[in-house]
Amino acid sequence: MKTTQNNNSLFRRILQWASESEKESADAPEDPERQEFQEYLEYIDAHDYIEFGAYRYMRYQQRKELGLDEPTFHHHIEPSIPQKKQNVKKSHHKQGLLRKQLGWYRIASVFITCVIILILCLVVMELPKFGDLNAPALNEVAQRYLQQGREETGAVNAITGMILEYRAFDTFGESVVLFAAAISTLLLLRTPNQPLKQRKAGDEILTMVSKYLLPMIILFGCYVVLYGHISPGGGFSGGAILGAALILASLVLGAGEVERVLTSKRVTYITVFSLLTYAAMKSYSFYTGANHVGWAIPKGEAGHLFSGGFLLPLNLCVGLIVACTMYTFYTLFIPTEEE
Amino acid sequence: MIGLELLLLIFLVFCAIATVLCKRLVSAIIIFMAYSAVMSLIWFLLQSPDLAITEAAVGAGMTSLLFFLTLQRINQLKGLEQDEDNTKQ
Numbered sequence: 001m002k003t004t005q006n007n008n009s010l011f012r013r014i015l016q017w018a019s020e021s022e023k024e025s026a027d028a029p030e031d032p033e034r035q036e037f038q039e040y041l042e043y044i045d046a047h048d049y050i051e052f053g054a055y056r057y058m059r060y061q062q063r064k065e066l067g068l069d070e071p072t073f074h075h076h077i078e079p080s081i082p083q084k085k086q087n088v089k090k091s092h093h094k095q096g097l098l099r100k101q102l103g104w105y106r107i108a109s110v111f112i113t114c115v116i117i118l119i120l121c122l123v124v125m126e127l128p129k130f131g132d133l134n135a136p137a138l139n140e141v142a143q144r145y146l147q148q149g150r151e152e153t154g155a156v157n158a159i160t161g162m163i164l165e166y167r168a169f170d171t172f173g174e175s176v177v178l179f180a181a182a183i184s185t186l187l188l189l190r191t192p193n194q195p196l197k198q199r200k201a202g203d204e205i206l207t208m209v210s211k212y213l214l215p216m217i218i219l220f221g222c223y224v225v226l227y228g229h230i231s232p233g234g235g236f237s238g239g240a241i242l243g244a245a246l247i248l249a250s251l252v253l254g255a256g257e258v259e260r261v262l263t264s265k266r267v268t269y270i271t272v273f274s275l276l277t278y279a280a281m282k283s284y285s286f287y288t289g290a291n292h293v294g295w296a297i298p299k300g301e302a303g304h305l306f307s308g309g310f311l312l313p314l315n316l317c318v319g320l321i322v323a324c325t326m327y328t329f330y331t332l333f334i335p336t337e338e339e
Numbered sequence: 340m341i342g343l344e345l346l347l348l349i350f351l352v353f354c355a356i357a358t359v360l361c362k363r364l365v366s367a368i369i370i371f372m373a374y375s376a377v378m379s380l381i382w383f384l385l386q387s388p389d390l391a392i393t394e395a396a397v398g399a400g401m402t403s404l405l406f407f408l409t410l411q412r413i414n415q416l417k418g419l420e421q422d423e424d425n426t427k428q
Contacts, residue, residue, distance in 0.1 A: 232388035
């Protein structure tokens with residue numbers, strides 16, 4: 001928040017922001033990009049529709065012809081430029097309908113936000129207090145989970161027992177949604193068989209720090225995934241940490257280095273394999289009445305790594321799915337060699 | 340402990356308002372990151388360490404990273420060499 005700028009009080013700034021005269025006043029806080037976009041809106045309101053990029057290029061050419069000092073696209077705006085910019089604008093722009101209603105949009109949006117905040121606050125006041133014994137959520141289901149969860153699932157961490165045993169189907173749906181999102185964006189956006197750009201982060205500090213930090217992050221991620229049934233954590237959070245570690249590695253070493261080991265094909269294979277393993281294990285256990293009859297992985301002693309029966313492999317599957325999905329999302333953003 | 344919780348909650352509200360009012364997109368994302376970090380502390384104080392870990396990893400880590408990547412992709416991250424090169428062309 002730039003509250004100190006121009007010694008304007010917050011209230012005055014809000015008034016200026018809501019009123020239409022914001023742009024004309026000389027000492028109003030200027031944001032060149034927003035101003036440019038508003039001018040663009042006016043322009044397509046007054047003229048025909050063109051793309052924003054085309055409009056910016058047109059403006060760029062205009063300003064170059066006029067011989068302005070630094071005809072940059074949007075940053076390093078000199079204090080003298082905004083006035084000249086307006087001269088350029090007035091020559092062929094007229095006020096459109098959209099511009100007239102822009103002030104009303106802002107007031108309406110503030111009003112709607114305030115109403116929503118009010119409603120949410122009223123609802124929060126109705127909620128039972130934290131740790132209230134009479135809360136409707138504290139019924140026999142929660143009691144059973146807490147009292148018998150440890151014997152029935154073999155998990156010391158009751159939450160993992162709930163997520164992956166009693167509510168395993170929900171977690172499966174979650175993983176499927178993640179996988180579907182990743183695979184559809186991958187199908188739409190990624191051109192296959194195109195190597196990623198070998199661009200390393202040139203930053204010395206980042207490289208040195210992440211050299212020592214990266215193994216620890218990966219170790220911590222593995223710990224959170226593997227010990228999900230004993231200590232806080234589990235597949236989802238551990239997978240997110242592992243995915244972040246992969247992204248950091250890709251940023252520091254260059255995208256191509258990680259791509260050599262984890263090609264997008266392999267990442268998809270891992271995800272699909274984990275998802276199918278999860279589905280097979282869970283559908284078997286549901287088929288036999290959610291009691292793992294016949295193919296019971298021994299529950300083991302609670303508190304040890306190999307305990308909890310199905311929980312450890314399920315955690316591993318979820319962790320792999322999440323980590324691979326996060327990494328896939330990242331790879332969609334890196335430019336490929338051709339661009 | 341109550342005082343610490345109150346402090347964190349006030350900071351949370353402050354962060355939420357600042358994220359909206361902030362004019363530069365990069366600063367808005369960094370404030371949003373701070374919001375997630377404080378939120379994970381509050382989850383921890385509310386005795387749900389599982390949620391705290393998830394919030395820290397997803398909220399502060401992944402979400403803001405994806406935001407940054409989006410900004411980089413639409414050339415709104417200022418001060419990068421790549422950005423200046425694009426302008427000069």
